[in-house]
Amino acid sequence: MARFPHAVFGLLLAACAAYLVTGADVLRVSAQLIAVTMLAVQTARRSDARLAWGLLTVANASWAIGDLDPARLNALFLVSFAFAQAGLVSLAATQLRSRWLAFDGIIVGLTAGAILTAYVSDSLVGLGLRVPATALAGDAMLVTTIVLAFAVNGWRPARAWWIIALGEVFLVANDLTLTNPQAPPRTALFAWGAALLLTSYAAFHPSAPRERRVGGVLAAAVPITGGAISVGLLMHAALTGGSAITVTLAGTALFVGLIRAAFLLGENQKLMRVARAEAVTDKLTGLPNRRALLEDLDRAIAARTPHTLVFFDLDGFKEYNDAFGHAAGDALLQRLAPQLDACAGRSYRLGGDEFCLLVPARLDDASPEILAAVRALQEREGTVEITASHGLVLIPDEVDTAGEALQRADERMYARKRRRRADQASQARDVLATLLAERFVGEDLAAELTAEFARRLAPTAVRDDEAPRIVANLSAASAAG
Structure with a gap:
């Protein structure tokens, strides 16, 4: 044929x-x-x-x-x-x-x-x-x-x-x-x-x-x-x-x-x-990137219209990557990005586990928009919990340039992160003191265990439900010594 x-x-x-x-x-x-x-x-x-x-x-x-x-x-x-x-x-x-x-x-x-x-x-x-x-x-x-x-x-x-x-x-x-x-x-x-x-x-x-x-x-x-x-x-x-x-x-x-x-x-x-869209878009999450944020900040500052810039950093992301691998970490960022994007304002990913939110209004830490954004960046997988620390700055009230806005929001975010860790460490020490008192541990041994506890954990925060396990390990180590 x-x-x-x-x-x-x-x-x-x-x-x-x-x-x-x-x-x-x-x-x-x-x-x-x-x-x-x-x-x-x-x-x-x-x-x-x-x-x-x-x-x-x-x-x-x-x-x-x-x-x-x-x-x-x-x-x-x-x-x-x-x-x-x-x-x-x-x-x-x-x-x-x-x-x-x-x-x-x-x-x-x-x-x-x-x-x-x-x-x-x-x-x-x-x-x-x-x-x-x-x-x-x-x-x-x-x-x-x-x-x-x-x-x-x-x-x-x-x-x-x-x-x-x-x-x-x-x-x-x-x-x-x-x-x-x-x-x-x-x-x-x-x-x-x-x-x-x-x-x-x-x-x-x-x-x-x-x-x-x-x-x-x-x-x-x-x-x-x-x-x-x-x-x-x-x-x-x-x-x-x-x-x-x-x-x-x-x-x-x-x-x-x-x-x-x-x-x-x-x-x-x-x-x-x-090409323009690719240049201002984060490839992993599809959110606008740092370049897009800087351009939007320049426009907001030039227009002198009220805006609030919120800088977020994920807590526990390193532990999540260590536990589940970097591919799972990327998948986590891809899940959190649309949740943040659904909040008020325009969301951005700057790289790594850093996100930003630009809202065309004057807000504070207690504003519903900020609380909703913090909740959007939370997730728990087994014993690993992802939360977000944030810092905000008011535009144009507190800054005159885009770079200054990012720097100040970043500084405030890290200040909040340090306060949060200090608070968590203080709470953990209180739990430790209570447990030691319940076990009738002497004052000298209690002081020794508390010092060792502070040396091992600081400045890393610990959850309340982890304290009993740590105390038991320290007690066993002290008894063996």
Whole structure:
């Protein structure tokens, strides 16, 4: 089954060759219509580059139908060139995964057609060759697009491109040697038919996309060079009364270049927005980062509107990482971040286990907004408890710069953390004294145990439910001593 299309196209080429000998038009016309039908079926079956092959199907169908009555349907040949150029450009762009190659291919093709119609057409007439300017322009566009596709593929394109290029060789060689387009000989009709058959046959060969991107000098040089040449051609045509076809092709190339520039500008703006968002966003939690906070602080200070900056630092985060690993620590931060983000104001992660909250209001430690934010940063896993120490500063009442606001909030947070540890240590010593009294420990031993307790724990805080275990260990150690 896989060899069926190859055998059929071999028979179709044989039919064209038979026409060359017998002159029976039915052989050539039938071969062309069958080839177009097979191309349409294959296009519907392909999952890749369907648009490109669909455009080439329309191109070949227009040519085949026009060939039924060239005198009356001559316009279909021009339609065929247009759809063939669009199909080749689309196929090249799909293979290289470059949306800009579609525009570049059109610009290059139109520019090449304008050059040939402006300078080469008259030379051919002088040599006795009467190649229509439209056919010359069409051939130039197709050849240029094929060469461009070969070049950006490192001159090693997919197999389908080689077959398309072979078909174009038949077409161009025939057009350049044709002396009487109004009454073409059998050899010319055979060459046109062979070109159509080969283009249709190419759809049955691989044209898989290559993992390459066109960029750098090539991406910029193609539209710039094409536009510059087109401007020169338009100026030359204006001064010398050039042909309408040249003016049309060059003008269209410039218009396509403007469209490309507009799309490129839009994409660059989009990339800038994405880069900007990434620059002010913490990758782990998705919260705004330090840079975003500094910018917001600058705006708040410049506007002189009341704000409260709250600086948070997680207590117990190191123990959590030691107990469960850094991956679990990252997961913890990702869970706490949206909880803080749900609180009033705008939340930020500065790095590590440090968070900030900027609220557009004057608040204090007892404000419901602050208490809610502290609760949002609490979690307990087994014996490890995560809490948050915080420090706040009022803007613009207490600070004049963003850096000063962060520094003062940080200092107040650490002052609170030290007071909290001192309070916890004091409570733990009270629990220890109570337990020692309950065990009727003598005053000297009690003083010794309390001193050892303070030496081991300070400045680390301890929970009340841990004190009995520590006392038992100290008592056992003292008894053993």
